[in-house]
Amino acid sequence: MVDADQTFVIVGGGLAGAKAAETLRKEGFTGRVILISDERDHPYERPPLSKGYLLGKEERDSVFVHEPAWYAQNDIELHLGQPAVAVNRADKTVRLGDGTVIRYDKLLLATGAEPRRLDIPGTGLAGVHHLRRLAHAERLKGVLASLGRDNGHLVIAGAGWIGLEVAAAAREYGAEVTVIEPSPTPLHHVLGPELGGIFAELHREHGVRFQFGRRLTEIVGQDGMVLAVRTDDGEEHPAHDVLAAIGAAPRTALAEAAGLAIVDRADGGGVVVDEQLRTSDPDIYAAGDVAAFPLPLFGTQVRVEHWANALNGGPAAARSMLGQEIAYDRVPYFFTDQYDLGMEYSGWAPPGSYDQVVVRGDAGKREFIAFWVAEGRVLAGMNVNVWDVTDRIQQLIRSQAQVNTEALADPHVPLDSLTS
Numbered sequence: 001m002v003d004a005d006q007t008f009v010i011v012g013g014g015l016a017g018a019k020a021a022e023t024l025r026k027e028g029f030t031g032r033v034i035l036i037s038d039e040r041d042h043p044y045e046r047p048p049l050s051k052g053y054l055l056g057k058e059e060r061d062s063v064f065v066h067e068p069a070w071y072a073q074n075d076i077e078l079h080l081g082q083p084a085v086a087v088n089r090a091d092k093t094v095r096l097g098d099g100t101v102i103r104y105d106k107l108l109l110a111t112g113a114e115p116r117r118l119d120i121p122g123t124g125l126a127g128v129h130h131l132r133r134l135a136h137a138e139r140l141k142g143v144l145a146s147l148g149r150d151n152g153h154l155v156i157a158g159a160g161w162i163g164l165e166v167a168a169a170a171r172e173y174g175a176e177v178t179v180i181e182p183s184p185t186p187l188h189h190v191l192g193p194e195l196g197g198i199f200a201e202l203h204r205e206h207g208v209r210f211q212f213g214r215r216l217t218e219i220v221g222q223d224g225m226v227l228a229v230r231t232d233d234g235e236e237h238p239a240h241d242v243l244a245a246i247g248a249a250p251r252t253a254l255a256e257a258a259g260l261a262i263v264d265r266a267d268g269g270g271v272v273v274d275e276q277l278r279t280s281d282p283d284i285y286a287a288g289d290v291a292a293f294p295l296p297l298f299g300t301q302v303r304v305e306h307w308a309n310a311l312n313g314g315p316a317a318a319r320s321m322l323g324q325e326i327a328y329d330r331v332p333y334f335f336t337d338q339y340d341l342g343m344e345y346s347g348w349a350p351p352g353s354y355d356q357v358v359v360r361g362d363a364g365k366r367e368f369i370a371f372w373v374a375e376g377r378v379l380a381g382m383n384v385n386v387w388d389v390t391d392r393i394q395q396l397i398r399s400q401a402q403v404n405t406e407a408l409a410d411p412h413v414p415l416d417s418l419t420s
Contacts, residue, residue: 006031008321009094009102011084011254012110013037015045015307016288018065019314020108020321025074027322033076034102036094038083041134042068047307049137050165051337055172056141063134084111087258089281106283106321109255109271110314113248113289113305118157122219127226127241131162132248140166143241148174155179155229155239157216159186161336163245164199168338171206178209178237180216180229189350194357195370195382199338202366206339211237248305250290260284263292263301270303275327277317285321287313293328297398298348298379306334331394341366342387346394347380354379358408361386369393376402392416 008024008031010017021033037043044063052058071078079096086095087107094102115130117123129140147154147170154170156163159181170177183189185196186203200210214231219242221227229239250270252262261272261280270292277285277293288310292303309332316328335344349372361368369389372380377400381393392415396403399419407413 006105007103008033008106008108009104010035010108010110011094012108012112012288012290013039013041013043013080014110014112014288014310015043015065016112016310016314016317017108017110018043019311020110020287020318021071021076022066022074023315023318024322025076027319027324029322031105033074034079034104035071035076036079036082036084036096036102038081038097039133040081042066042071042078042080044134045307046132047335049134050131050162050169054137054141054144054166054169056145060134060138084254087254087284089258089284092283104283106285108314108317108321109279109284109286109290110288110310110317111251111254111290113250115244116247116249118216118219118244118246120216120218122221122226122229123244125219125221125226125242126224127221127239128219129241129243131166131243131245140243144170144173144175147176147240150240151176152240153178153238154241154243155216155237156243156245158245158247159183159188159199159210159212160190160245160247161187161334163243164203164338165336166243166245167203167208168206171203171208171339177207178211178239179203180211180214180231180237182213182215184212186210190345191382192349192351192354192357192372198363198366198384202339202341211235216242248289250292250303252290255279255286255290258284263303267301268292268303272301275329276320277313277326277328278320285317287317295329295332295348297329297331297400300348302332302348304332304334306332308333331397333390333394341385343382343384344390345380345382346390347372347378347397349374349380356405358405360409360411371396371408373403373405373408376405378403378408389415395419 083097153176156179186199218230255271271286289305354372354374358371367385
């Protein structure tokens, strides 16, 4: 049981941390709730940073999880612009960058992830960008508008979700775009070669140039500004700005220094948590991008860097901190919007884990559902411009039922019937 004299501390000012604070109050916790963020902005959601806000279709205020006044109204104590620099598990304290020491009864780490950096010459030039924070998006929004006006050229390192979403936004502004990707297709490590080609064709139709099987080796500058990039085949490509979109790394430094169990970086990294989102310390929890949680359905420990995991993981951790019995086993889910393509993906099917990809619908028209299947069981499903099917796809994944792949591919066979 918890009481009014207890203090729950949340480190992290993203969606997971904000929703955890909200849930603590909704569940009736009357003790102190302290939220610490190294950003000066109030907690906000990240998907708009590469989608609606970056495109100028959403206002800045739309990204925030709550109105600023909400925190005071709900007695949430904020420490904004202050990094948490150390956790002392023996004393149960968190030390901030300004020397402030805060005692906790329960602690939630929702520290998220940070962009991976290019380790090549030229990254210190003025036109090299990353996209993770609101300040990054604000800057990049102005850059894309300027490139569009001046017929400027953006080079993007990486054809993952962020790289492709920014490529789409840049083309809508009118900028020239080249994407450089070491793999043979976009999203190769997520969707595999079978579906990655669909995204390549989509972007080519909108004027994006791809350089697959290539890596950036140098960013060339003049007078401190980006002039071009060089790739490992010796080619030089014109560039006015460069976006590094080569993935994100979980922000585990605080947890590592505190001696918490961490997943090996080769396996994705992250803070190890159990099904109750507890770390190796029973009074410390983790949620969102930084947490690696067990997923019995797939027989693995996973770390999911997507909006739905933060949205659901923060509240789940809060309930666990309150002593409620939870079992966090959400099917991983993410979505994207690029040009006129909208997509939702559910499941977990990294390359090598499946036997085949079954397509239901018309892939040529980009109106279809793709299923990743192993030994007759559906591991993941992706609906492209087909809506209101996510629940049924997730039900199919959870059922672990053996399915007839011909029926799976037939749009006239209801998905519900495949699990009955």
